[in-house]
Amino acid sequence: MGDAGSDPDDWGSASADPESDEWGDQSDGDSSGPADAGAEGESNATAPTDTAETADEPAETEATESTRGSGDDDTTRDVSNEVGADADDPEVPERYVQVDAFDVAEVAAADAGAGAIAVATADGRVSLITSGDRRRVARKDGVIDVAVADRVYVLSGAELEAFSHAGSRVWGVDVPDGQSVDADPDDDRVYVRTGDGEFVVVEGRTGIEAGRFEQPHADVAESPAVAAADGRLAVASWSFLTVLDSTGEQLDEQTLSGAVTDVGLLPGRAVVSLKDGQLVGYEGDDCLWEIDGDVSWLADAGVAALAARVAGSDFAVDADGNRHPLDGVSGTPIAATPSLDLVCTVGSGTATVYAAVGRADESVTVTVESESLRPADPTVVLAFTNEGDRAVEVDATVDADGASVASSTVSATIDAGSTQRRRVSLGPLSADEVTVTAAVGDASTEKVLEVQEETTALHVESVLHGVEDGVLSAAIDVENDGDTSVTGVTVGETTVGTLDPGESERVPLEQDLPSGAVTVRADGVDPLETETTVPATPTGIDIESASKGFLSVTLHNDTPVAVDDQVTVEGVPDDDGSFSMPVSIQANGAYRLALPVASAGERSVTVETSGGRVSERLSLTRCSLLQDDADRGAASRGSSGGSAHRGAATSRSRSTADPQSHRGDSGSVPVSMDRQYPSADPGEASCSKSGWWWRTNRPSPSSSSSGRTTARTHSG
Numbered sequence: 001m002g003d004a005g006s007d008p009d010d011w012g013s014a015s016a017d018p019e020s021d022e023w024g025d026q027s028d029g030d031s032s033g034p035a036d037a038g039a040e041g042e043s044n045a046t047a048p049t050d051t052a053e054t055a056d057e058p059a060e061t062e063a064t065e066s067t068r069g070s071g072d073d074d075t076t077r078d079v080s081n082e083v084g085a086d087a088d089d090p091e092v093p094e095r096y097v098q099v100d101a102f103d104v105a106e107v108a109a110a111d112a113g114a115g116a117i118a119v120a121t122a123d124g125r126v127s128l129i130t131s132g133d134r135r136r137v138a139r140k141d142g143v144i145d146v147a148v149a150d151r152v153y154v155l156s157g158a159e160l161e162a163f164s165h166a167g168s169r170v171w172g173v174d175v176p177d178g179q180s181v182d183a184d185p186d187d188d189r190v191y192v193r194t195g196d197g198e199f200v201v202v203e204g205r206t207g208i209e210a211g212r213f214e215q216p217h218a219d220v221a222e223s224p225a226v227a228a229a230d231g232r233l234a235v236a237s238w239s240f241l242t243v244l245d246s247t248g249e250q251l252d253e254q255t256l257s258g259a260v261t262d263v264g265l266l267p268g269r270a271v272v273s274l275k276d277g278q279l280v281g282y283e284g285d286d287c288l289w290e291i292d293g294d295v296s297w298l299a300d301a302g303v304a305a306l307a308a309r310v311a312g313s314d315f316a317v318d319a320d321g322n323r324h325p326l327d328g329v330s331g332t333p334i335a336a337t338p339s340l341d342l343v344c345t346v347g348s349g350t351a352t353v354y355a356a357v358g359r360a361d362e363s364v365t366v367t368v369e370s371e372s373l374r375p376a377d378p379t380v381v382l383a384f385t386n387e388g389d390r391a392v393e394v395d396a397t398v399d400a401d402g403a404s405v406a407s408s409t410v411s412a413t414i415d416a417g418s419t420q421r422r423r424v425s426l427g428p429l430s431a432d433e434v435t436v437t438a439a440v441g442d443a444s445t446e447k448v449l450e451v452q453e454e455t456t457a458l459h460v461e462s463v464l465h466g467v468e469d470g471v472l473s474a475a476i477d478v479e480n481d482g483d484t485s486v487t488g489v490t491v492g493e494t495t496v497g498t499l500d501p502g503e504s505e506r507v508p509l510e511q512d513l514p515s516g517a518v519t520v521r522a523d524g525v526d527p528l529e530t531e532t533t534v535p536a537t538p539t540g541i542d543i544e545s546a547s548k549g550f551l552s553v554t555l556h557n558d559t560p561v562a563v564d565d566q567v568t569v570e571g572v573p574d575d576d577g578s579f580s581m582p583v584s585i586q587a588n589g590a591y592r593l594a595l596p597v598a599s600a601g602e603r604s605v606t607v608e609t610s611g612g613r614v615s616e617r618l619s620l621t622r623c624s625l626l627q628d629d630a631d632r633g634a635a636s637r638g639s640s641g642g643s644a645h646r647g648a649a650t651s652r653s654r655s656t657a658d659p660q661s662h663r664g665d666s667g668s669v670p671v672s673m674d675r676q677y678p679s680a681d682p683g684e685a686s687c688s689k690s691g692w693w694w695r696t697n698r699p700s701p702s703s704s705s706s707g708r709t710t711a712r713t714h715s716g
Contacts, residue, residue, distance in 0.1 A: 091304035092316050093340050093356030096328035097391070097413050099131050100353040107346055110334040111300070113148030113185060116165065117335045117344045119351060120146045126154055128165055131342055131355040131391060132415045137167040144178060149185035149204055160192055162207060171207035175200055182300070184228035189246045191228055199233070201246060213248025216240065225272075229265040229301035229338070236260035236272055241282065243270055252284050262298040264306040266319050271306055273298045279308065281321055289321030299336045307336035307343060316340055329354045341390055341416075355391045357413055363388030364414065366396055366438045368447040369421070371487030371498065372523045373434055375451060378403060378426040380436050381488060381521075386414040396440045398424050402431035410438075421493070423521075452523060457482035458489075458499075460520045462530040467537050468564040470610035472515045474532050479504035488523035513537060513611060536611040537563045538585060543607055543616045549623030550594040553607050557585040567593070570606040573623075574599035583609075596623035 106122035117129045118137070126138040126146060140156040147153040151162045151170060160181060161172040177195035184191070188204045197218035201210045215224065221237035228234075232251065233244045238259055243252040258274040265271070270282045277294035280287060297309040305316035305324060314326040314333055331345030331352055343354045369381040380400075386392055396410045404427030412420045426434065429451050437446045459481050465473040480486045480499035489496035491507040499505060499522075509518065513536045520528040540556035551572050557563045568580040572595045585591045600622040606615040 091339075092318060092324045093358070093390075094324075094327060095357055095393075096326060096343065096354040097357050097393075098328075098352060099355045099391075099415070100129065100134055102134065102351055103349055104346065104351045105349075107334060107351070108143050109145045110344065111145075111147045111183075112335040112337045112342065112344075113150075113183070114339070115337060115341060116148055117337065117342055117353070118146045118148045118152050119334070119344065120154070126152065126163075128152055128167075129342070129344065129353055131353075132418060134353075135167060137163045137165070138169075145180045147181045147183035147190065149183035149190075150188075151183075151204060153181050153183055153190055153204070155181040155192065160190070160202070160207075162190075162204070173202060173207045173209070179223070180226060182226050182228040182233070184231065184233070184246070186229065187231045187246055189228070191226070191233055193224075193226060195222075199248065201248075211247055213244075216242040216244070216250075216253075225260055225263040227263050227265045227300040230267060232265060232270075234263045234265055234270050236263040241270060241272055252282075254282060254285065254287075256280070262295075263300075264298045264308075265301050266306060267303070269319050271298065271317070273308070279310070279317065279321075281317075281319070291317070291321060291323070297333055299333075299338075301338045302336075302340065303338045305340060307333060307340060309333055314343070314345075326354075355415065357391045357393050359393060362441075362443070364392060364394050364440050365443065366440050366445055368436050368438060368445060368449075369488060369490075369495065370436075370447075370449055370523055372450045372452040373403075373426070373429060374523060374525070375429055377526065378429055378434075380424045380426060380449070381490070382410065382422045382424060382438050383419055384412050384414055384422070384440070385419045386416060389416050391415045394440055396422075396438055399437045400426055400434055401437075402434035403427055403429045421490075452487075458486055458520070458522055458525050458528065460528045460530045462518065462532050464532060464534065464561045466562045466564065467513065467534065467559070469566065470513050470536070472511045472513055472532065472534050472561070474509055474511070474515075476507045476509065476518055476520065476530060476532075477504060478507065478520060486522045486525060488521070490521050492518045492520075534559050534561060538565070538591075538609055538611055541607050541609070541612055541614040543605055543614060543618065545618045545620050546594055548625060549597045549600075549621045551597055551605060551618070551620065553593045553595065555583060555585055555591045555609065557587065557589050557591075560587050562587050565609045565611070568608045569593075569595060570608075571603055572605065573597060575601070575603055596626060597621060598623065598626060 104119065104121055107119060108122045109120045111118050115130055118126060119129065120126045120143040124139050124141045124143055125136055126140065126143060128135055128137045137152050138154050138161070140154055143154060143156045145155045151164060154161050154163065155175070155178045158174055158176045158178065159172055160175045160178060162170040164170055175192045175194065178192045179195055180193045182191045183204060189210065190202050190204050192200045192202070193215060194200060197215045198212055199215060200212050202208060203210050216235050217237035217240045220240070224235050224237040226233070226235055231246060233246065235242045235244065239256045241254040241256055241260065241263065242250060244250055252270070256272065256274065258276050258278070260272050261275050262273040263270065268283055271279065273279050273295040277292065279291040279293065279295045279298070281289045291310070293310040295308055295310050299307040305318040307326065308315055308317050309332065310323065314329045316324040316326060318324065326343060329343050329345065331347040333343055333345050336343045341356045345352050345354070363386055365385050365387065367383045369383050382396065382398070384394055384396065391413060393413050394411065398405050398408055398410055406425040406427065410422045410424060412422060414420050432451050434449050434451065435446060436449060437444060457480070459479040461477040463475045463477065465475065467473070476491045478489060478491060478496060478499065480501055480503055483501055485498055485500045487498045489499055492509060494507050494509070496505050496507065511532060513534055515532050515534045517529040518532050520530060537557055537559055538555040539558040542554040542556070544552050546552035553567070553569060555567065563585040565583055565585070566580065567583050568578065570578045572579055579595060583591050597620045600620055602617065602619045604615055604617045606613065
């Protein structure tokens with residue numbers, strides 16, 4: 001990245017989307033907005049259907065554009081009436097809807113690739129965002145920059161790491177004094193700019209170094225603006241624009257009329273923003289156009305157009321210099337995908353994600369999922385599937401023969417490759433069967449539904465398996481214990497279909513904590529809710545200075561499910577030390593670690609898990625069991641902090657019926673562990689050359705590793 005014009009200090013001053021707060025911190029789920037009157041929304045996408053129709057009005061500016069051709073006289077035209085020229089171009093999105101919003105700490109870096117945006121915050125969280133999902137792919141201290149292509153590339157300290165989009169670490173290489181990272185998916189190259197004034201090139205898939213070359217004009221700009229795309233690397237240093245190939249061979253170079261703040265690449269074009277607010281487009285040596293309009297941000301790469309912030313409003317600027325408003329986008333942009341299908345903005349501590357939408361065409365199909373109707377609650381479930389590669393808005397018409405329709409029009413915004421469901425209410429049923437017709441554009445579907453009068457019974461039960469890294473794993477058991485078949489059974493957004501008498505189905509599910517109830521629906525059965533509510537875990541974190549120079553950390557789990565998590569403690573064994581290890585907390589239990597203090601004094605100690613972060617300032621004393629031998633102490637401190645694998649490498653434990661501690665033949669002290677969770681601090685601790693720790697795991701006598709709740713209904 002290394003965008004000179006993308007100053008994180010400016011990001012916090014932008015106003016957030018006024019609708020942001022209602023979305024909270026979520027990655028996916030049934031977050032659809034309300035449908036039309038008489039239609040209840042059900043969706044497996046996150047896009048709201050109640051989104052503002054237009055973006056903020058652009059500021060009043062006197063924008064002018066100059067076009068130049070090789071050897072032609074300069075001409076200037078007023079483009080204030082040309083905003084949105086060629087708006088019918090299908091490659092440039094016309095409108096956006098908000099699909100996600102979440103709280104963020106200070107943003108350290110951001111980048112976008114095909115269909116995905118990576119955001120790294122100052123606290124080390126690296127998240128990957130798509131139009132239907134958001135997941136944490138890495139947690140690294142001191143993130144300097146990120147880049148996105150087929151993988152997510154994270155530059156921190158002297159290391160460049162590659163992670164899959166699912167969050168698995170693929171490779172890592174040492175790059176001393178790395179300053180920025182840019183990825184070009186077109187030729188599988190990743191460029192790391194170093195403080196020594198050179199670019200290190202590595203293969204994106206393998207991490208193998210592919211070459212090195214000097215940074216152009218490194219003597220005039222330590223932090224140039226950099227962009228990579230289409231096998232090209234653009235480097236803008238002060239008033240110089242240099243375009244290179246992946247080997248460092250110069251393709252083009254321009255001396256500009258002012259200092260450069262940012263650079264972006266379009267196919268066959270290089271676009272720069274200047275310090276005076278001007279935006280200039282180049283093709284080779286030719287200056288094609290100029291826009292005066294106070295440009296404050298520019299995306300790195302684009303296919304049909306580059307996202308840019310001009311005079312306080314958000315636009316897409318195409319290869320000919322035409323501006324297209326990003327209708328529906330609000331806030332200060334930090335990243336936009338090359339195809340402009342996703343844009344991420346920040347403001348007031350909130351990051352908001354917008355997805356481009358088009359009008360529904362042949363890519364959208366509609367089906368009637370209901371198999372029958374219940375007179376007491378006559379509703380029909382419609383399923384809309386978008387088989388295209390971009391989110392779309394759809395307006396469907398609904399008609400019924402044998403009943404009236406509460407709302408004849410149903411609207412939905414459907415993400416690419418996703419399905420949304422809508423429940424449409426019907427009026428009094430006037431026949432033994434009802435023919436329902438649903439149409440989207442020229443396509444329509446028709447289905448005959450029987451009016452069900454038989455008595456049915458549905459039994460629903462939830463089974464909570466456990467929590468891992470803040471995600472609840474559970475299952476919903478649905479059984480038909482009635483005398484007739486039950487049709488149209490859905491569990492949340494999962495379609496079960498028909499259950500014959502005595503037949504059952506188990507539906508697995510995962511929910512981010514805190515989790516909520518799951519609704520089970522079926523034809524002829526009142527909706528059921530089964531509890532899967534689990535708060536964020538651990539439910540409590542206690543930190544205290546214990547006896548004999550130990551730091552005591554207690555993780556509480558006041559939930560009916562076991563919790564697997566990663567705990568990180570900063571501030572032990574000394575000021576700069578840290579300790580990290582996986583923990584398993586049994587249901588309604590607690591987990592306690594006692595970490596020896598090697599350096600006495602008053603300092604801040606921080607404990608963090610996926611469910612919470614607690615910091616306290618404590619007065620700590622040196623552990624009385626630590627040996628005075630300097631070499632042994634140094635070895636202990638070295639393995640307790642500073643290694644990326646320190647938790648896994650040093651975590652060894654001894655489980656005994658009665659806690660005890662003794663020295664082995666090699667001089668180490670094994671871990672003491674008490675599953676009954678003693679009320680007193682440990683009399684002795686555990687020590688070895690590889691590290692120090694003490695831990696206990698207390699289950700409640702009546703707890704189990706899974707929770708179970710049930711719901712039952714009989715209706716006729």
